Amino acid sequence: MSVLVTGGAGYIGSHVVRLLRERGDQVVVVDDLSSGVAENVGDATLVQLDLSLTDVVDSLGKVIAEFEVDSVIHIAAKKQVGESAERPAWYFSQNVGGFANLLLAMEAAGVAKLMFSSSAATYGSPDVEPGTLMREDGPSLPISPYGETKLVCEWMMRDAARAWGLRGVGLRYFNVAGAGWPELGDPTRFNLIPIALGQLTSGNQPVIFGDDYPTADGTCIRDYIHVLDLADAHLAALDYLDRDQRPYDIFNVGTGTGSSVSEVLTQIARSTGYDVQPSIGKRRPGDPAALVADVSRIANTLGWTASHDLASMVDSAWQAWEPTHGAPEVPPT
Numbered sequence: 001m002s003v004l005v006t007g008g009a010g011y012i013g014s015h016v017v018r019l020l021r022e023r024g025d026q027v028v029v030v031d032d033l034s035s036g037v038a039e040n041v042g043d044a045t046l047v048q049l050d051l052s053l054t055d056v057v058d059s060l061g062k063v064i065a066e067f068e069v070d071s072v073i074h075i076a077a078k079k080q081v082g083e084s085a086e087r088p089a090w091y092f093s094q095n096v097g098g099f100a101n102l103l104l105a106m107e108a109a110g111v112a113k114l115m116f117s118s119s120a121a122t123y124g125s126p127d128v129e130p131g132t133l134m135r136e137d138g139p140s141l142p143i144s145p146y147g148e149t150k151l152v153c154e155w156m157m158r159d160a161a162r163a164w165g166l167r168g169v170g171l172r173y174f175n176v177a178g179a180g181w182p183e184l185g186d187p188t189r190f191n192l193i194p195i196a197l198g199q200l201t202s203g204n205q206p207v208i209f210g211d212d213y214p215t216a217d218g219t220c221i222r223d224y225i226h227v228l229d230l231a232d233a234h235l236a237a238l239d240y241l242d243r244d245q246r247p248y249d250i251f252n253v254g255t256g257t258g259s260s261v262s263e264v265l266t267q268i269a270r271s272t273g274y275d276v277q278p279s280i281g282k283r284r285p286g287d288p289a290a291l292v293a294d295v296s297r298i299a300n301t302l303g304w305t306a307s308h309d310l311a312s313m314v315d316s317a318w319q320a321w322e323p324t325h326g327a328p329e330v331p332p333t
Contacts (some may be wrong), residue, residue, distance in 0.1 A: 308332025
């Protein structure tokens with residue numbers, strides 16, 4: 001029997017695949033390689049498929065049968081918030097359509113265990129006081145098409161559970177950072193840490209979007225989770241599906257502790273040796289002052305807690321960045 005990991009050649013997926021292989025699981029990866037890297041799956045089997053295509057259900061069924069798949073970790077998705085606002089219909093076709101095709105293939109094959117990668121974007125921009133932790137049973141009011149697609153997929157997972165007995169669990173990621181191994185670093189510049197590293201190594205300075213929020217230093221606070229901790233949470237959630245009693249189907253994955261943008265940039269300066277002197281820009285629409293996970297549910301139910309701090313995330317991100325992007329154009333001061 002084997003685990004099917006969709007999006008397993010990507011940043012998060014490759015970490016999940018490596019941990020699964022390290023503990024001895026057989027793994028088959030399905031990825032369209034639009035952003036993933038084939039070499040990142042290691043010795044796992046890789047099948048190149050686009051889950052959003054209308055004829056993919058039969059192809060998925062053949063993969064499930066050939067590799068005797070008995071559980072699925074679904075990570076594959078488009079995940080740029082800004083892009084989703086520009087191309088909402090396409091995002092729904094990719095994320096919701098792809099998820100529907102996966103569910104159809106699983107139902108037809110009789111595969112009933114699914115671990116779904118959701119997102120804290122389902123919470124939207126909550127009107128809460130800084131210091132309030134986000135609970136899974138709180139309001140879900142996404143403000144982007146990306147967040148909406150993740151929430152709709154959670155609904156679909158529950159509908160499938162009622163309709164044909166799917167055993168599903170979703171993990172709502174907060175801000176993922178770092179690298180478990182240097183070769184598996186985040187190759188994109190969509191999140192704060194890689195954005196800042198890209199600017200600094202190009203001879204520029206990062207920008208802080210708003211320093212007048214009701215927080216201690218005026219900058220936004222977020223919950224950062226090391227990608228290796230996140231990957232470990234996937235395995236814990238997958239194993240949870242074997243239990244007879246599963247009181248929850250959604251769990252936050254974070255540290256439960258927030259770090260401000262200024263604090264992250266200070267840590268980047270420590271880790272890299274760069275003189276970080278950010279400029280201040282205007283607030284971005286929809287940015288909440290603080291978004292930090294309540295992680296009591298996952299700790300109490302799965303026995304899982306994060307083990308890496310912010311320094312570890314930034315240090316590992318920098319170690320992964322240097323060999324990938326070469327020497328900096330301007331040396332640190």
